[in-house]
Amino acid sequence: MTDPEATSGFGPDLADVFGPRPSDGGTELIQLLTPEGERVHHPEFDLDFPEEQVRGFYRDMVLARRLDVEATALQRHGELGLWAQLLGQEAAQIGAGRALAPQDFVFPTYREHGVAWCRGVDPVKLLSLFRGVDQGSWDPAEHNFHLYTIVIGAQTLHATGYAMGVQRDGLVGTGDPDRDVAVVAHFGDGASSQGDVNEAFVFAASYNAPVVFFCQNNQWAISEPIERQSRIPLYQRARGFGFPGLRVDGNDVLATYSVMKAALQRAREGQGPTLVEAYTYRMGAHTTTDDPTRYRLIEDVEHWKLKDPIARVEAFLRRKGVASDEFFAGVAAEADDLGEMLRRECHALPDPDPRAIFDHVYAEQTAELQAQQDGFAAYLDSFEEAAR
Template structure:
């Protein structure tokens, strides 16, 4: 994602960049922090003021005050889960963690725009989408703790397992969407039957061959898939200007389907744009590219140090665009929520954090032979032979006093 893949030339090739080039890059002026441009869809300003939009207002007009408070609750709770997971990793309880800090609105807005029959293909950072699809946060932590392979049933949640290989999930999503199409579950007019797929990836992943191949397949097959790019400005340590010469959403035009840029820190705008794109996919109008313009407030993962490649002033600018404070301001100014509600959400977040911490620390380690359990759906003679060989090898270390 913007979290993905592209490291510097020197890192990729093992060569050392010329000293003059390094000096020029270090002394170059800091690029101005963008605001997404006039083409960006926005329904809430960073100050929480409602912005009218004739094209997208209809997609949020039926949201009730309870729905809006639900968005806020989602944002707060998943941020707390994320913070707790980061703390657990720092304390040695998780091997690694990919934080979503700053990207909550992009994930919650798009996640809540989905219907139950829609299917999501995530990367490894879509904790907010997982929350919206009903995945227990402890199942996410189990993967990063190394005690399971994810732990949820993708077909039960319509939320695929996390994909570590950068961009590979876009091909999986396109193939699944083509399957839905061939099953006749697109364009029937039946709201409970017509389905769509949404594939998540980052700005860095947009440079991957898999992603562009997925665009080609989706376009020529008119597949019911939404390509949802969380442009968080940084592909590990590479900024956008090292990734693309044009706004990412404009790439869709070259493949023959529409693209739109939305304020990724505005949960209402993301919800509206994602809802429109998913509706179009379900009705047989084919794919859409959505660029959620947001920012990765923290590190790429807990093994990264962003202070090595970006300036703190940039982070400070984006703090004032915080998705949670933006929605809270709107709820307060429109009297859709009071202090009692906010206090209750904070208390629920505290309780959830305790549950996550306790559950993580009490996860049992898997047995060695469990690695053979889910290789195939049905028993397989080669796997069973390998299981027996492993058991015999392990038993060879046994002694009278134990192992």
């Protein structure tokens, strides 16, 4: 006999009341560019994209992928301790990154290399973090891009708190496009299972905070598939907290850009939070310590390669005749130059001064920390004296 509890997941009585498990069937995936590079239109999120802008998206994605490929190779050669790959998620990150206004602030995870590129962060500083010679050396205030967050989901609370702060500073809903601020919290589908993320949703909704929660659903929380994490599509969770949720084709840079532009503008105008689920796929490993062949099928990876975000923009540009062979060759040459620079600069990164660990603990040095720093310096000096 079939066990109704095992088949429905709700139990023998509740299954009759509530019906079968919800599925992805019938949910709207916002798309403006098909995997074949055909431009399609959407009644709410359509934009006119100048040719130069689309070529810029293509260039950004190619260079972000080259950064990712080079960093992965550097880790395999022992030059980095670890690297978190973004392979396959370039459209989600570039679309979200280019939709930002200069004054908007971003709270990333540890994988937002494409967004960091859009915010002008030196990619060598990303390498130095994963090489272990610093703890993040870019200035968040200069780029409006926070340091990477390793604790899964913690950045969503940071983003919500920051958003509540700018709201109270009068930087939301003024009508001044150069003044109003939106905040973005990046996270993955795995992080959506963390309590911090759900707590951030509660506070953002309660205080109508100007924050956009941008979930890159790459369908794998390390080795755990999305089907094990959520009984409904992730974007529908927002409804339970009282704010809108949208699902966008995360391999479509045009759609991602358009949806994020709308969500960010909504936040700046004081209309509160939005959850954007960018439905994409992690074509690489979770990190360079991961072996995805142990838990997923190669057929799935090959299927998603046909939806490659870079290939579909190239197909569109060629179909429209708005990018020449010289353009594509030029971008490829620029990617080669970037790769050579990354290898050279990574090898040249100096080891840190051990004393520097005290430099950025507090904005103003405390007496207790100064005493610890002096004691540590004396300890290090003792080795130099012994060597004489």
